[in-house]
Amino acid sequence: MVTRRRVLTQGLQAGAALALGGFAGRCLAQQTPPSHADEMIINSAPHARTGALLPATPTPAVLPKETQAVSGANSLQAHASKHGLVAGTAVVVRALQHDPAMQQLIAEQYGVVVPGNELKWVALRPAQDQFNFTDSDALFEFAKTHHLLVRGHTLAWHNSVPEWLQKSPKELDVRKLLVDHIHTVAGRYSGRVHSWDVVNEAILPADGREDNLRKSFWFERIGPDYIDLVFRTAHEADPHAKLTYNDYGVEYDNPDETARRAAILSLLRGMQKRNVPLHAVGIQSHIKAGSPSTIGKGLADYIESVRQMGLEVYLTELDVNEDDLLFNDVAERDKEIAKTYRDFLTVALANPTVKSVLTWGVSDRNTWLNDGPTHFRKQPNRPQRSLPFDEAYRPKETFFAMRDCIDARKA
């Protein structure tokens, strides 16, 4: 049987070879989900194809020669799989839709994808009595076509509460609505999700509570036990996915992030004490070039504490915001951005409990850091060069920094 572990160990090339041997057909025939995510059949799909936005038979694309040179055995995933890691990226389905080159690039470079927005409440729930799975189904189909694992993101996030829900009357049973949502969404994709970011960004010390919980919509309407509820319900809906608590602001050695790390660990310890199903911790990894703070002992100790709790760590949304760089020269900026990746990954990848590294996007053509009006940015009219591939999908210094750090991993 072809399991996730085997495919990850052998890398994408092996996965592709299996595909040629009828792997996809065997996946469809697999009905009983495995008991553990590590034994997961990659994207065994119990559902019929619905609303496919992305082609089942990819259009061959011609990637630049520099990009072809880093495919196959030279890809991020091929290197990652030799060091106990899976390499991945966030994907925006509508951006991928008419872009065969991007589809090919993702298939060649990565072993796992995460939908950037498509599984969030705002995307899935246009109205209280409606679900829209068009884009998320397309993402799962894309992953199946290319034998990629899928991370789920996210079931409860303060920043993706639809307007109709925010404005809902006090009498609405939000607890029941949330539980039903999780059963429907996590249930729909049960057995096909490697790991779920069950709760995203629940900690905010600045909100002034003793337990450091963010006073989010979910917190206000359900109470502090909403976190346990969401994890328990997710486990019922998909007992195979690794349930992940995902948060930002834990990367740097500074007082603010020291407090955030302590607060998150305390939340997680409490959950373990209460026997809440929890398998992993996501470190978003939105880091900054030219930051006055450094990355070192704080992050290393945090990851080690998580390891000692028996949990895995995933680097879930890595990118570099370069707004603070005051020089404009592209080569100089790329060098500094790559150094920032290196400083972070050298520390983060040193611990064997770190099992995956995903960037929040593939190429500078598409980064959330460029969303919104440019005049709000510190460097107006200067698109960010935050990701491993440039706008023409050529690998940048960042790509090579990532690959070097993966190769340097002793774990």
Ligand code: XIL
């Ligand atoms: C971002 C998306 O990339 C944007 O397109 C969207 O407008 C807002 O959300 N942390 C997270 C992600 O956990 O879900 C966020 O994604 C980026 C920050």
